[in-house]
Amino acid sequence: MVAMVLYLSELDQDVISKKLINDILFKNISDDGKPCDCIFVPASRTGNKFRTPGAVKQYFLGRSSKILFSGGYNGEFFESAPMKKMALERGVPEKDIITETKSTNTKENVIESLLVLDHYIGLLNINRIMICTAFYHMRRCHLTLQKYAPPWIEYSFHPVLDKTTRPDNWWKYKNGSKRVHNEIKGLIHYAKIGDILDYKIE
Template sequence: MQDRSLRLPDATEIAAITAQHLIATPLRPADLLFVFGTRVEEALRAETACRLWREGYFRHAIVSGGMTSGGDETECAVIKRAMVAGGIPAGLILEEHRATNTGENVIFSLPVLEAALGLANIRSVICLGNTWTSRRYPMTLQRHWPEVEKMLVTVDSFGVPHERWHTHPDLRRRVLAEWDKIDPYKAKGFIAEWP
C-alpha cells in the first residue's frame, strides 16, 4: 500500500487544504494559551509563546505533552522550561505530563485547568502548535470543550509561506498526513467541525 502522504496533490486539493486546513484566525487577548506538546521544534514553540506573552495575548498557559521514545523528559517539561527561560512566570504555566497525542492533550488538560482556574472562568483559548497539524488543534478542543472561543497560532521552521506549503517536500508530506486524518477522526468522534 502506497503512503498517501507522499502523493503530489493537484491544484484542487492544494486549494482545499490551504483554505480549510492551514487556517489563520484573528488573534486577540485570551484567557489561556494552550501549548500542544511536540517532539520537534520545541524551542520555536516556546519562543512563540514568549512573544505572545510579551504582546499581552494570554493570562495563563498550559503545556501538555508526555514522554517521547528515547527521551528522558516530558514534552511539557522541555517546553515549559524554555518558556520560563524566555520570561513567562512559572506560576502562570500549568502542566500536563501524560498526553501522547492531540486528543489526550485536551482530555488530560481539562481536569488540570478545572482544578487550577475553573473551566467556567476560561472563555477564550489560543491553540499553539505545528503548522501541519493546524485546525486539528481547535477541532479537538471543539470536541471536548465546545463552550470556549478558539483561536489558532501555528509555527514551523520550513521557511515557506503557508500558501506555498506544497512546494516543500517535508512540509507537504506532514500536511498531507494530517489532512488525511481529518475525516476519519471526525467519523470516530475524536474531533468536531470547527469553525
Template structure:
C-alpha cells in the same frame, strides 16, 4: 494508521485552496485571550511562540501539555515549561500536564489541571500545518462557549519549510498536508475531533 507523508494525488488550484483552509485554518490576526494553550511537542516553536504570545499580551496564563517522549527521552511539557521559566515567565502563570501521548490526550488531560468553564477565549499554539486538526480537537472536547484563536508556527522537515503559502510547492509539503487532511477525516469519523461538514470534491 495514516503515514506522516503518504503518496499524494494531483491537486487542482481549488483543491489546494480548500486543503489550505482546512489544514492550516483561515488566516486571522491573533487577539488577546484568557489563556494560552500549548500543544505538546519538541520543536522549539512550541515554547518560542508561547513566549512571544505571553510577552505580547495575548494571554497571561499558560496551559502546557505533553507527556514522556521515548524518542528524545524527556517529558515534552516539562521541557517547554523549563524554557518558559528561563524566559522570565513566572511559574504561577503556568499549569501543565505530563501524561499525554497525542493531541487528543493533550486536550483530555489538560481538562484535569485547568477549569475551562471559567474562561471564554483560548489562544492555541501548534505547528501551522497541524492547526486544523488541533482546533477540531479542542472544539470537540472543551466547553461549547469557548472561542479559539490560532497562533501557530511553521516547521521544517529535512530543510523544507511547510507553511500556508508554500506547502504545495514541495513534495514534503504536499505529503504532510495531505496526511493531515486524511487524519482529519479519519479522526472525525472516530469522534476524536470535530468532523468536516463535507470532504473536498474529487479527493
C-alpha cells in the same frame, strides 16, 4: 448558484486537490488579537523551535497571564518539560506556567489539558483559549477542542510558521508535503470516527 458544501467525513483522502488541502488546513486561521484566559501549547519533540517562542512572545504581549504546555512521555522525555524550561529561561514566572504530562497525541492533549485547566483555573472561569501550535496542526487542535471542551469557550488562533510547511510553500518540500498529507489523512479519519468535530468545507 448554490455553493457546494462538504464535510471532512465525506472526503476521500486519495482524491483531494492542493486548493482543498489549503482550505481545510489554513483557511480563516489568523490571530484575532483578543485577550485570552490561557495560551494552550500542545507539545512536540521540536516544540522549542517555534511553539514555545511563539507562546512566550504572546504572554509578554499581554495576551494571557497563563501558559499551558501539554505533552507527556514520548519514550525519551516528557515533551512539556523542555518547553517549560525554555519559558522559564525567557522570563515567564513559574506561577504562570501550567504543565500537563500524561498526553501522547492531540486528543489526549486536549482532554488531559481540560482536566488540568479545571483544576488550576476552573473551566467555568475560562471564556477564551489561545491555541499556539504549528499552522498545519491548528485545525485539528481546534476541532478537537470543539468536540471535548465546554461549548461556551471561544478560541483565538496563533499559528506558528516553520520553514517548509507554510500555506504558500508546503508542496515544494518533501517533508512539508508529507506533514500536510498525513495531517489531512488524520483529519478525515478522525472526523469519520467522531474523534473531532466534523468540519464543514464551503
